[in-house]
Amino acid sequence: MNTFRRILAQRDFWPLFGAQAFGAFNDNFFRSALIAFVAFEALNVSNFEKTIISSLATGLMMLPFFIFSSLSGELSDRCPKSSLLKIIKGAEVVIMLLAAFFFVSGHIYALLIILFLMGLQSTFFGPLKYSLLPEVLEDEFLVAGNGLVEGVTFLAIVLGTMAGSWLVTIPGGREMYLPAGLVLAAILGLLMALKQPHSVECNPGLKINLNLFRSTYEIVASIKNRRDIWLTVIGISWFWAVGSILITQIPILCSTILGGTPGVSTFLVTMFALGVAIGSVAAHFFLQGRVSANLVPVSATLMAVFIAGLAYSAWRLPSTVPASVGLDLFFSQWVYIRLGLSCLMASITGGLFAVPLNALLQHFSEIGECSRVMAANNIVNSLFICLGSLLVMFFISQGAGLPVIFTLLAVSALAVAVLSLYFLPEYAGR
Numbered sequence: 001m002n003t004f005r006r007i008l009a010q011r012d013f014w015p016l017f018g019a020q021a022f023g024a025f026n027d028n029f030f031r032s033a034l035i036a037f038v039a040f041e042a043l044n045v046s047n048f049e050k051t052i053i054s055s056l057a058t059g060l061m062m063l064p065f066f067i068f069s070s071l072s073g074e075l076s077d078r079c080p081k082s083s084l085l086k087i088i089k090g091a092e093v094v095i096m097l098l099a100a101f102f103f104v105s106g107h108i109y110a111l112l113i114i115l116f117l118m119g120l121q122s123t124f125f126g127p128l129k130y131s132l133l134p135e136v137l138e139d140e141f142l143v144a145g146n147g148l149v150e151g152v153t154f155l156a157i158v159l160g161t162m163a164g165s166w167l168v169t170i171p172g173g174r175e176m177y178l179p180a181g182l183v184l185a186a187i188l189g190l191l192m193a194l195k196q197p198h199s200v201e202c203n204p205g206l207k208i209n210l211n212l213f214r215s216t217y218e219i220v221a222s223i224k225n226r227r228d229i230w231l232t233v234i235g236i237s238w239f240w241a242v243g244s245i246l247i248t249q250i251p252i253l254c255s256t257i258l259g260g261t262p263g264v265s266t267f268l269v270t271m272f273a274l275g276v277a278i279g280s281v282a283a284h285f286f287l288q289g290r291v292s293a294n295l296v297p298v299s300a301t302l303m304a305v306f307i308a309g310l311a312y313s314a315w316r317l318p319s320t321v322p323a324s325v326g327l328d329l330f331f332s333q334w335v336y337i338r339l340g341l342s343c344l345m346a347s348i349t350g351g352l353f354a355v356p357l358n359a360l361l362q363h364f365s366e367i368g369e370c371s372r373v374m375a376a377n378n379i380v381n382s383l384f385i386c387l388g389s390l391l392v393m394f395f396i397s398q399g400a401g402l403p404v405i406f407t408l409l410a411v412s413a414l415a416v417a418v419l420s421l422y423f424l425p426e427y428a429g430r
Contacts (some may be wrong), residue, residue: 005146012136012430015196019089020129020149021190025093025156026182027118030099031057031166032269033178033297034111034249036262037103057248059120059389060112065126065382070215071208072124073375078206081132081347081371089193100179126378131370133385143284143359150280150355152397157247158271165251165266166340183387216379217417223267223376231423232361235296237381238416239354241388242307242409244349248270249392250343254264258317260325267327271343279351286355296418299353304413306346309405313339332345 024299038053056391076084095117102110129149137145167173209215223229250268253262258270279299285297316335330336365373392405 001151004024007141007148009027011138012197015194016085016129016132016136017149017152017191019085019308021152021156021181022185022192023089023092023122023125024153026096026185027122028157028160028187028273029164029185030096030118030160031061031164032114032161032251032266033103033168033174034108034115035248036165036168036265037111037174038108042120042294046061053112054391055116057112060116061122061384062244062382062385062389064116064120064123065378066122066341066386067212067216068120069127069375069378069382070372070377071210071212071221073127073219074206074208074215075124076128076131076371077225077369078204078208080129081135082125082198084128084133085193085196086127086190088121089190092118092121093183093186093190094272096182099182103182104175106174123378125181127371127374129376130358130364134365134370138416141354143378144285144364145250146358146362147284147355150351150358151277153272154277154280154351158270158277160385161247161269161273165262165269189348189378190390209310219372219376220379226364229361229373231378232293232379234362235416236354236357236361236377237384238412239350240381241384242303242412243276243350244385245388245392245405246307246310246343246346247408249405253314257314257402258325258339260330261351263327263329264325264330268340268343271340272347275344275347276351276354277354279348280355281351282348283322283352283355286352291356291359293356293360293420295352295356297417299349299418300413300417302430303346303353304410304417306342307406307413308410309401310339310342310346312405313342313389313401313410314406 034057038057095114098117099111100115102114133145133149134142166179167178167181170177209218223233249267250272251265254265254268258264283295313335317339318335323337331341361371361377363375395405395408
């Protein structure tokens with residue numbers, strides 16, 4: 001705990017920490033509200049269309065990462081990061097004003113466009129955020145600092161998910177409270193960013209390549225030839241693909257198979273997000289501050305076990321469910337409780353998997369190239385997430401249910417565990 005206190009005592013850490021927290025809150029506040037709007041309020045949309053729209057929403061939010069990450073990485077390495085941070089958070093305020101308008105008017109497809117714009121804003125924020133951390137924290141604090149950032153990120157996801165899912169379904173929520181909350185969170189994030197101390201240019205002579213397709217290829221090629229960085233990026237990308245599928249499909253599972261109320265949906269997504277926060281902070285204690293891949297094989301194995309448990313729980317749901325499964329009924333039967341525990345445990349092990357890899361990626365990167373490495377990571381992340389969304393849409397279009405999707409995710413986690421032992425044999429015995 002002394003390590004966390006020392007990190008939180010650093011004044012340069014707080015503006016980035018707060019800007020990230022409010023940004024993560026708003027991203028998930030908006031996205032969960034949109035998914036809940038589609039799942040529970042869009043009465044003229046079929047169950048099949050709801051599943052497709054939820055997967056499409058993930059793809060739209062990730063598409064900017066694939067297209068613009070190379071540009072964002074180059075800008076973050078060339079320009080003062082503090083100035084970029086303020087500009088990016090200012091853009092978020094404008095986007096949230098548009099989101100507020102379209103939620104009031106109830107235009108689903110216009111909100112999907114806003115989701116793309118949010119992804120664009122996050123594309124420029126991601127490399128900036130992770131490349132600032134090594135500048136304000138020493139190596140010995142990287143794992144703990146990443147754990148704090150990931151922990152607060154997923155706590156913000158919990159709060160944003162709960163608020164978004166709940167406000168859409170209460171009287172006047174979509175027309176009044178939700179729009180106000182979106183704009184307020186964006187303004188608070190901007191106020192935190194304005195306190196970020198001025199940072200110097202890391203590489204002012206770096207040339208910005210405006211040919212996005214060429215620069216995307218080059219920035220990914222630059223890390224593909226570096227085995228340690230490339231394997232780390234692949235592991236992180238797989239984690240985010242699995243996490244995005246789970247967090248977008250759990251509300252659909254709740255509304256179409258479980259027969260749950262919005263409260264149950266919010267609870268399940270909250271369990272998932274809270275678990276990642278717990279695992280993110282716990283990684284520091286397991287590793288004792290060391291930057292290491294020691295937890296990767298075992299955490300991937302446990303993810304496979306618990307995601308398989310989630311699939312099994314979904315398969316074991318009663319074929320005939322009550323018209324509405326509320327929280328009181330959910331907590332009264334083991335078949336439902338097991339579903340919630342599976343979400344929680346799968347995400348805890350996910351946090352243990354992801355945080356050490358983020359710290360390793362920062363550790364392997366030089367200061368002057370860190371933003372571009374993080375941008376390359378975002379490109380591969382977005383590619384994995386988009387491919388994951390496409391695969392989900394394909395399997396569902398072929399008649400596969402969500403339990404089958406979860407089973408395939410568990411198999412992929414087992415494959416990652418086996419591959420990690422192959423590439424990291426020194427950790428097999430441990």
